[in-house]
Each structure stands twice: as C-alpha cells, then as structure tokens.
Amino acid sequence: MLRTVCWLVILILAPLDALIIWLWLTMPDVTEYAREFPEKTAMMKYRDAEYLEKGEKVRDDYRPIPLKRVSPYLRSAVIASEDATFYRHHGFDFEGMQDAMEENLEKGGYSRGGSTISQQLAKNLFLSPKKSLFRKIREFAITKRIEGKLSKNRILELYVNIAEWGRGTYGCEAASNRYFSKSCADLTPREAALLAAVLPSPRKFNPQNKNSRAFRRQEKIITWLCAGNRIPDSECGSAEN
Numbered sequence: 001m002l003r004t005v006c007w008l009v010i011l012i013l014a015p016l017d018a019l020i021i022w023l024w025l026t027m028p029d030v031t032e033y034a035r036e037f038p039e040k041t042a043m044m045k046y047r048d049a050e051y052l053e054k055g056e057k058v059r060d061d062y063r064p065i066p067l068k069r070v071s072p073y074l075r076s077a078v079i080a081s082e083d084a085t086f087y088r089h090h091g092f093d094f095e096g097m098q099d100a101m102e103e104n105l106e107k108g109g110y111s112r113g114g115s116t117i118s119q120q121l122a123k124n125l126f127l128s129p130k131k132s133l134f135r136k137i138r139e140f141a142i143t144k145r146i147e148g149k150l151s152k153n154r155i156l157e158l159y160v161n162i163a164e165w166g167r168g169t170y171g172c173e174a175a176s177n178r179y180f181s182k183s184c185a186d187l188t189p190r191e192a193a194l195l196a197a198v199l200p201s202p203r204k205f206n207p208q209n210k211n212s213r214a215f216r217r218q219e220k221i222i223t224w225l226c227a228g229n230r231i232p233d234s235e236c237g238s239a240e241n
Helices: 002-026 042-053 072-082 094-107 117-126 133-149 152-162 172-180 189-198 213-227
Strands: none
Touching (some): 042 117
C-alpha cells in the first residue's frame, strides 16, 4: 500500500517538476528591458511572418519614445481602458478576470478580456497571440518576473511603445503620426481616447472609420476619464470628436 502511494505521489509530482524546470529554462531575461527598448518584439516577428506567408508587403513603423513624451491623456486613457487597477495590483487583476469571464458567458462569446497591462506586455514582448495552456502558463510566469524586475512606469512605457495599433504600426508615436499626423505628446484627450479604444482589436478597429466600434468605445473612455478628473472639464460636455 505504501509503495502504491509513493508511486502515485511520484506520478503526480513528476509533471509538475518538469513544468517548473521547463519554465526556468525558457524564462526570458526581463532585466535587459529595464532601460532599453527591444529592436523587435515576439509579436512583431509573428506578424512579419504572417504577412510574409500571405505574400503581403507591410513595412513596420516603430518609434519608441520615453514616457515623458507620451501624452498624459493617452497614459490615462490606456489605463482606464485596459487596466484600471494597474498601479494597485501586482501583475494580475483576479477580480477583473472574473468579471470578464462572467460578461463573456452572459453574452455567449468573447467580448472582453481580463488581461492586465503587465500580462499584455509579457505576451507582446516574448510570446505570440496563439492561445494554449502552456502559453498561458508562460505568460503568468513572465508577468511575475516583469512585475518583480521593472517599475510600473517602465512597464507602462514599454507597453505603449510596443503595442500594436494597426497593420505594421507599433507604439503610440507611430500610431499618432499615422492617424493624426502629429506626435504622441500632442494628442488631444479625444484623440488619446480613440487610440486607447483601438487597442482591444487594433487590426479591426480603424480610427479613420467613423462607423467603427472604436468610436463607441472612445465615448466610454471619455466618460471614465471625466469621472476621474483626468481631462479638462471642457472635454466632458460634448460627444463630438
């Protein structure tokens, strides 16, 4: 009987040990991005391969800038839209995950994600959009490492500089120039809210299409920013873009 129990314990623990070893061996070096921006992220490489396979020629536009040159309106809009508790959690918003799951079940489909900015940074920097259990486990482990090694402001700085904002468009500076012909630092509150609204589905939501769902989401973000006193009162009374 004792021998049987021992074998059962070994059979249960062996896969767990193997998983821990695999995570340790494949853990990327997060500290190299404490001050430097990546030349190319895993997401950029994935998209490049995707376009090449389809025979499409898409030139990447990627121009990382320091956080101080990112519009404060965009910083606030991204946090309000993507991760309202960003500065309070340690990488994961479990209450947000539960709310997202309940909303998706209620609507009978995927309408809302529960990933934090830190999780999205882990995915964009090191992983791919392909969904699997092992990828999610790696995302969890890398997110923990990111939160332990990088400051919150650095995490936000990296995220807004590598996030996908349309075909071949990465980061807020490239997006601001593409959609508004101006630097990210000069975005108005409504322009910032519109860019933040695009993030959940950057290749589907087109800021230049007035009928886009992004414009409906933009209004929600403006409401959140007004409620938090993150933009001038003059921007809160009008729904016009």
